[in-house]
Amino acid sequence: MIDVLTEVKVYQQYINGEWVESESTEMIEVLNPVTEEVISVVPKGAVADAEKALQAAKNAQDAWEDLPAAARGEYLKQMAVVITENRVALAETLANEQAKVIGLAQVEIDATAAYFDYYAGWARRIEGEIIQSDRPGEIMYLHKHAIGVAVGILPWNFPFFVMARKVAAALITGNTIVVKPSQEAPNVIMEWMQLVNEKMSLPAGVLNFVNGAGSIVGQALSESPITGIISLTGSVGAGQKVMEAAAKNITKVSLELGGKAPAIVAKDADLDMAVKAVVDSRLIFSGQVCNCAERVYVAAEIYDEFVARAKKLMSETKVSHAFDGESAMSSMVSQNQVDKVEGMVNRAIEAGAKLETGGEKMKVDGKGFFFQPTLLTNVTQDSEIIQEEIFGPVLPVMKFNTIEEAVKMANDSEFGLTSSVYSNDYNTIMYVQKRLKFGEVYINREHFEAIQGYHAGWRKSGIGGADGKHGMEEYLVTKVVYSQAN
């Protein structure tokens, strides 16, 4: 049964502790990708909305930073409680707005609550340093301060979790924040903010949400002199635009951008585990995950067996609507995304790739932006399908003869987010993990990061990073104090 929402929700802007109308009357429609029905509308947004929110965040910031960090942590804990108490309804909203299978939607909701809790725990651990001075009677110390007003710009693929990545780290460190949700997946955030507004007494201006188009609201937030740090998760193109806008005021940027994660499967790998991990990493959320395996290099000795097993697993994968408990993946997020993936697959085949399974768009109950799990072989290292981000359920496989060759091909990419290696040989693992030029390396497991780690891309995959201690420190500036006692 497809869960159909009958009510079209109308969301506005949340600025300075209240819901306010946008200065723009134009609205953006949000679709349920499975049913293709409009389920909500959000404002297209105006520059004035962004400016109002930034001013509110600025006005609230000193008092927020003056609170003891433990008091800020208490607010984060309450935010987690609001999520946990509404975890099922929030997961349903998420599944409806982006066709995330309900099990994975629930994982995202629960991980978001855990994220607020985790950062609340940092409250008493934000520390400075004392340094020896060259002068008698002088003490030198390093203070860590909030940057001021943070801006978070979100993608559609993990909208709730990525929201917490920005909000929790910014607030615990004493920053206030203005967030621009993705215009394709604002609902879960809006529903949660309504609950936070009703159930908590967060000081006005500390947390603001401005819906709208990236070229209007995102641009205005990025080029404002009020903004102290812009943390964007999205495509390389949006990252470039944000950097250009930030250059105006030399504003700090933290960018988490696209990926083209390689997986290397050595001849001595546990094949059952490697095939499952790579295929799972590729099909989770229809391949629309920045860190999931986008290309796989397999040792010649096991290549045929790997392809046969991956083909079986992919062709047997159930693709259905998001509330079918047995479906491993559902629709892609939009017509645009499914068209983009189809184009890349067709061009790969025209260039000589062999289609092992899949390769077609599909509908469920006559609707939706589905694409079949697709396996391609006979692809070349310099081809589009190996070099460009696919962001869909398509896995290209290449063969290698030596482990040196595999590492060379894996590193031959302008992206540098995540990577993985499958082997039971210690020397092979050490050789590969040392040489992979990526922000994350997974050994003998699927690609999926932990909140206490550090999620950061190299090269065009980004600047700075999120999660753990180092992700929190993105939102701090350092002051050196020279304190001379007479």
Ligand code: NAD
């Ligand atoms: P996108 O770049 O289209 O949009 C991301 C956000 O940027 C949206 O909120 C959008 O409105 C905004 N934006 C667009 N133009 C802007 C501008 N000129 N100024 C300011 N903001 C602007 O990305 P998407 O389609 O939402 O997400 C998919 C992309 O995100 C993929 O490339 C994926 O790899 C990447 N991603 C990366 C990570 C990571 O952690 N590295 C995580 C999730 C997604």
